Amino acid sequence: MRHPNLPLPAWKRSLDLLFCAAVFPVFTLVTLFMAAMVRLSSPGPVLFKQERVGLGGRRFRIYKFRTMHVAADTRGHQQHFTALMTSNAPMQKLDAKGDSRLIPGAWLIRATGMDELPQIINVLRGEMSVVGPRPCIPYEYEQFTPDQRRRCASVPGLTGLWQVSGKNRTTFEQMIAFDCEYGSRRSLWLDLRIIFLTPAALLVQVCDQVLGRARPAPAAPAETAKLDVNPALDPTETARVSIAR
Numbered sequence: 066m067r068h069p070n071l072p073l074p075a076w077k078r079s080l081d082l083l084f085c086a087a088v089f090p091v092f093t094l095v096t097l098f099m100a101a102m103v104r105l106s107s108p109g110p111v112l113f114k115q116e117r118v119g120l121g122g123r124r125f126r127i128y129k130f131r132t133m134h135v136a137a138d139t140r141g142h143q144q145h146f147t148a149l150m151t152s153n154a155p156m157q158k159l160d161a162k163g164d165s166r167l168i169p170g171a172w173l174i175r176a177t178g179m180d181e182l183p184q185i186i187n188v189l190r191g192e193m194s195v196v197g198p199r200p201c202i203p204y205e206y207e208q209f210t211p212d213q214r215r216r217c218a219s220v221p222g223l224t225g226l227w228q229v230s231g232k233n234r235t236t237f238e239q240m241i242a243f244d245c246e247y248g249s250r251r252s253l254w255l256d257l258r259i260i261f262l263t264p265a266a267l268l269v270q271v272c273d274q275v276l277g278r279a280r281p282a283p284a285a286p287a288e289t290a291k292l293d294v295n296p297a298l299d300p301t302e303t304a305r306v307s308i309a310r
Contacts, residue, residue: 156237
């Protein structure tokens with residue numbers, strides 16, 4: 066079914082339908098696995114629905130496998146996103162070091178992108194495409210400047226130029242630049258190239274997540290006996306990653 070308000074080029078729509086047909090068996094198997102995982106670790110539905118912003122600022126609901134406990138608090142994510150917007154720090158996920166909102170094992174599901182598979186429903190409906198900028202949450206969109214909202218000039222996708230160009234190693238401004246660049250360069254060849262590079266990008270993301278979780282947290286400063294002093298923590302250096310274009 067094609068969404069009447071979100072026209073797509075014939076080549077892009079054909080590629081989307083071929084992709085959905087190809088991954089449907091995988092989607093079925095992952096659905097069975099997620100149903101068992103959720104039932105054993107967290108009461109509630111298998112699928113999670115969330116409002117997102119798509120082409121031209123239009124809102125729609127995406128589908129994901131639920132990886133968090135029901136009614137998880139989102140205020141921490143809002144604060145985290147605002148901090149990323151106003152800093153030059155890499156776009157690390159909030160759960161990179163562990164997140165109490167996640168159900169057991171969910172960090173790996175999220176790192177591999179398997180939680181996004183139900184969005185083939187959105188692709189079939191024409192609300193999303195296989196390749197395009199990730200659809201943002203409304204409170205994120207509301208903080209964008211008019212120039213940053215240019216990333217919504219393309220139909221949102223499951224993967225995109227930003228994802229295969231560093232993703233969590235890039236900054237917020239670099240994400241915006243990659244998404245806008247995709248909109249200006251969109252072609253069948255570019256979409257095929259991005260799809261081809263996506264598995265390697267996911268592997269890098271999983272490795273980064275594993276290493277990040279294995280890295281010990283900075284030790285708290287030792288208490289100073291009989292002194293009413295709170296010693297300052299050593300600042301954590303943030304590495305800036307240069308993305309080869």
